Amino acid sequence: MRIGVFICHCGSNIAGTVDVAAVARAAAKFPDVAYATDTMYACSEPGQEGIVQAVQELQLDGVVVASCTPRMHEPTFRRTVERAGINRYFFEMANIREHVSWIGKNTERNTAKAIELVRMAVEKLRRNRPLIPKRFDVVKRVLIIGGGVAGIQAALDCADGGQEVVLVEREQSIGGKMAKLDKTFPTIDCSSCVLGPKMVDVGQHPKITLHTLAEIESVSGYVGNFQVTIRKKARFVDWSKCTGCGLCMEKCPSRKAPDPFNEGLCTAPSINIPFPQAIPKKAAINPDTCIMKQKGKCGLCAKICPVKCIDFDQQDELVTVDVGAIVVATGYDLFDWHKYPQYGQGRYPDVITSLQYERLLSASGPTGGHIKRPSDGKEPKTVVFIQCVGSRDRSVDRPYCSGFCCMYTAKQAILTKDHIPDSQSYVFYMDIRSPGKGYDEFTRRAMEEYGAQYVRGRVSMIYPKGDQLVVRGADTLAGTQVEVAADLVVLAVGAEAARGAVALGEKLRVVPDQYGFFVESHPKLKPVETNTAGVFLAGACQGPKDIPASVGQGSAAAAKVLALLSKDQLESDPQVSRVTPARCVGCGKCVQTCPFGAIKLVEDRFGNPKAEVVETVCQGCGICTVTCPQGAIQLEHFTDNQILAEVNALCPPRIRVNYAS
Amino acid sequence: MSASDSRELRIVGFLCNWCSYGGADTAGVARFSQPTDLRIIRVPCSGRIDPLFIVRALINGADGVLVSGCHPRDCHYAEGNFYARRRLETLKQFLSATGIDPRRFEYTWVSASEGQRWQHVVTEFTRRIHELGPAPIMSHVSEGAWFDAAAPAAAGQSCPCHG
Numbered sequence: 001m002r003i004g005v006f007i008c009h010c011g012s013n014i015a016g017t018v019d020v021a022a023v024a025r026a027a028a029k030f031p032d033v034a035y036a037t038d039t040m041y042a043c044s045e046p047g048q049e050g051i052v053q054a055v056q057e058l059q060l061d062g063v064v065v066a067s068c069t070p071r072m073h074e075p076t077f078r079r080t081v082e083r084a085g086i087n088r089y090f091f092e093m094a095n096i097r098e099h100v101s102w103i104g105k106n107t108e109r110n111t112a113k114a115i116e117l118v119r120m121a122v123e124k125l126r127r128n129r130p131l132i133p134k135r136f137d138v139v140k141r142v143l144i145i146g147g148g149v150a151g152i153q154a155a156l157d158c159a160d161g162g163q164e165v166v167l168v169e170r171e172q173s174i175g176g177k178m179a180k181l182d183k184t185f186p187t188i189d190c191s192s193c194v195l196g197p198k199m200v201d202v203g204q205h206p207k208i209t210l211h212t213l214a215e216i217e218s219v220s221g222y223v224g225n226f227q228v229t230i231r232k233k234a235r236f237v238d239w240s241k242c243t244g245c246g247l248c249m250e251k252c253p254s255r256k257a258p259d260p261f262n263e264g265l266c267t268a269p270s271i272n273i274p275f276p277q278a279i280p281k282k283a284a285i286n287p288d289t290c291i292m293k294q295k296g297k298c299g300l301c302a303k304i305c306p307v308k309c310i311d312f313d314q315q316d317e318l319v320t321v322d323v324g325a326i327v328v329a330t331g332y333d334l335f336d337w338h339k340y341p342q343y344g345q346g347r348y349p350d351v352i353t354s355l356q357y358e359r360l361l362s363a364s365g366p367t368g369g370h371i372k373r374p375s376d377g378k379e380p381k382t383v384v385f386i387q388c389v390g391s392r393d394r395s396v397d398r399p400y401c402s403g404f405c406c407m408y409t410a411k412q413a414i415l416t417k418d419h420i421p422d423s424q425s426y427v428f429y430m431d432i433r434s435p436g437k438g439y440d441e442f443t444r445r446a447m448e449e450y451g452a453q454y455v456r457g458r459v460s461m462i463y464p465k466g467d468q469l470v471v472r473g474a475d476t477l478a479g480t481q482v483e484v485a486a487d488l489v490v491l492a493v494g495a496e497a498a499r500g501a502v503a504l505g506e507k508l509r510v511v512p513d514q515y516g517f518f519v520e521s522h523p524k525l526k527p528v529e530t531n532t533a534g535v536f537l538a539g540a541c542q543g544p545k546d547i548p549a550s551v552g553q554g555s556a557a558a559a560k561v562l563a564l565l566s567k568d569q570l571e572s573d574p575q576v577s578r579v580t581p582a583r584c585v586g587c588g589k590c591v592q593t594c595p596f597g598a599i600k601l602v603e604d605r606f607g608n609p610k611a612e613v614v615e616t617v618c619q620g621c622g623i624c625t626v627t628c629p630q631g632a633i634q635l636e637h638f639t640d641n642q643i644l645a646e647v648n649a650l651c652p653p654r655i656r657v658n659y660a661s
Numbered sequence: 662m663s664a665s666d667s668r669e670l671r672i673v674g675f676l677c678n679w680c681s682y683g684g685a686d687t688a689g690v691a692r693f694s695q696p697t698d699l700r701i702i703r704v705p706c707s708g709r710i711d712p713l714f715i716v717r718a719l720i721n722g723a724d725g726v727l728v729s730g731c732h733p734r735d736c737h738y739a740e741g742n743f744y745a746r747r748r749l750e751t752l753k754q755f756l757s758a759t760g761i762d763p764r765r766f767e768y769t770w771v772s773a774s775e776g777q778r779w780q781h782v783v784t785e786f787t788r789r790i791h792e793l794g795p796a797p798i799m800s801h802v803s804e805g806a807w808f809d810a811a812a813p814a815a816a817g818q819s820c821p822c823h824g
Binding site: 069097099100104105110112116120512519532622623635638640650653 | 669671673678679680682683685686688689690692693694695696697700701702703704705706708709710711714717718720721722723731734735736737738739740741744748772773774775
């Protein structure tokens with residue numbers, strides 16, 4: 001074998017703390033190494049061209065590149081060696097940037113370590129085999145989980161791109177958090193006027209199948225061929241008949257439950273259509289509050305319904321769909337501010353969240369767009385906004401910035417002045433973070449044109465005094481204590497991961513970060529991909545995002561899906577397990593351990609049981625390889641011999657035992 | 662004792678590609694400085710790690726072996742790390758019977774986003790290995806002595822320890 005070794009400088013990233021020339025000199029002496037050199041940027045066009053030339057001129061049949069992590073550039077260099085005419089699996093990478101030059105300052109030690117990592121890669125490469133990928137068909141359908149604005153955008157873009165779309169939403173209507181907003185920053189557009197037409201498009205699009213009041217039960221399969229089971233929850237109304245006339249809502253005698261769409265500011269009947277623009281506009285019964293479901297009598301809605309669509313005996317329904325790709329757009333939840341004792345923990349009715357305030361501002365909200373205090377219905381004249389409630393606060397385990405709270409507070413301060421011209425708003429803030437297009441101008445307008453009083457400092461406590469609330473905080477710019485007598489206090493609560501996100505992540509094999517937001521494949525270059533092929537992220541499930549960013553990501557995820565589904569066939573990774581039938585004793589241990597059901601027992605021509613790997617199903621984890629007592633099943637590209645070669649390269653055997661003699 | 666002050670020891674790490682290798686990358690990207698004793702072998706899943714790899718490394722003279730995979734329930738392959746946990750725990754119990762100090766082997770879980778945790782794991786494990794010092798050479802038996810011991814067995818004679 002003739003191996004070429006290329007040590008990358010990566011500018012000064014590697015060359016700064018590793019003597020790359022010394023590594024190349026050492027590598028030249030390793031077994032089978034025919035050529036070793038150092039190169040400025042191996043991944044650049046001239047760098048790759050140098051590799052191709054060396055392979056062709058020196059008749060190399062294996063290449064080692066020592067540079068960054070294989071998680072970044074392994075596919076790049078595999079394509080390079082393929083271009084040079086050798087099988088892409090005759091390429092190995094030594095990670096001397098993330099694992100050497102970036103974590104150690106001692107050049108001598110880094111160089112020694114880099115030499116050993118190259119030695120490891122060479123030893124592994126000497127035992128590599130050419131692998132050829134298999135091809136399989138792609139299901140041309142996409143599943144989108146979450147019907148907020150990101151999911152809606154992804155669904156419409158995919159459907160307009162000609163793919164079939166299955167959209168699954170947990171709530172009764174699509175629209176998500178955006179449907180609850182009154183206006184959007186920085187344009188003061190009417191939120192539902194922007195979103196409404198898109199929701200209607202989703203409802204009417206011939207390529208989109210919409211499942212609301214539904215959750216993902218299970219996911220199996222792999223990129224191009226996922227099988228997804230969806231649980232459609234019992235809604236006790238036959239939606240194929242319901243016309244959304246709303247007669248049942250008017251007559252329902254059970255109307256004490258808080259209305260989730262209006263954030264608990266008012267109550268809703270047990271049979272309900274969440275809001276006038278809901279898609280689909282169908283009624284559903286809440287079994288927890290319905291008198292018929294709880295006590296077995298009532299049934300008024302069934303009597304009054306003109307199309308007889310009430311069905312109290314309806315059960316959950318499981319639907320299975322085959323899809324080729326999945327977009328996760330599960331969004332976020334608001335931080336539960338009841339963790340803050342200094343803000344009353346819910347004892348004062350006039351301390352509300354920003355989203356509740358949004359409902360008070362909305363013309364379709366519980367007060368018809370008039371700002372009224374929840375306690376006595378009076379119009380507040382002094383409104384205090386408190387920022388960073390559940391953001392940038394280590395004490396409640398939310399050290400991150402939620403990103404959009406500064407902006408929606410400025411918007412709410414502006415709208416307050418519009419609704420009540422003789423009102424005064426105070427905003428307690430930590431920093432103003434408004435980096436988007438037109439955002440800084442917008443917060444300036446709130447201060448300068450609308451006279452919102454911005455006070456820099458945290459609020460230490462809120463306490464009632466008469467029918468007002470006293471907000472006590474610090475003004476860190478003036479260096480004084482501040483007290484404001486407020487009629488209404490609005491908490492700008494931060495964003496946290498949606499409830500149930502972690503459990504969904506387990507089903508999709510998408511990893512959440514420590515706060516429950518899903519981790520993207522690469523923070524810069526793969527912002528909507530995940531480490532599970534065929535699963536993409538859109539919107540705030542990946543981290544707090546405002547509407548433009550969510551829409552942008554929805555479209556980006558759709559573009560990725562369309563690129564994936566534009567192919568009729570995909571190549572499967574040939575790094576799968578392979579059975580040596582002569583060694584296999586047919587014990588079936590591998591069949592039992594495989595998490596994907598990729599191994600089955602077949603009979604050979606003598607009738608002996610033998611394991612066989614279904615290559616397109618095998619994911620290449622190698623659990624079976626360790627399980628096999630005979631060593632008969634080996635994970636290609638990570639065989640026992642290859643890994644042991646790496647071990648031996650690091651720790652040369654001290655005693656040579658010759659058992660044969 | 663700071664590990665970087667003394668002679669480097671030989672620590673072998675087996676890391677799963679999806680979580681811990683990514684975590685080590687994250688630590689590198691964030692420039693979290695670490696002792697340089699550890700060399701990492703990348704495997705697709707912690708479930709791919711045969712306990713015999715670890716034993717082989719230790720017999721060959723590794724001063725320590727560190728295994729790291731995805732947190733339980735976060736495995737890219739659904740349940741690979743459950744298999745790993747069972748195998749590695751068994752190995753840990755078994756090592757002392759072989760004459761290898763079980764403190765020289767450790768397994769842990771680090772996710773791809775936990776760069777800081779990886780730095781902590783590496784630093785702590787390296788410190789532990791330096792406290793234990795270099796691993797004793799497994800056997801002082803020379804190659805000739807091996808043949809002496811093997812010859813009676815090959816001739817069908819019973820071994821001296823069993824009479």
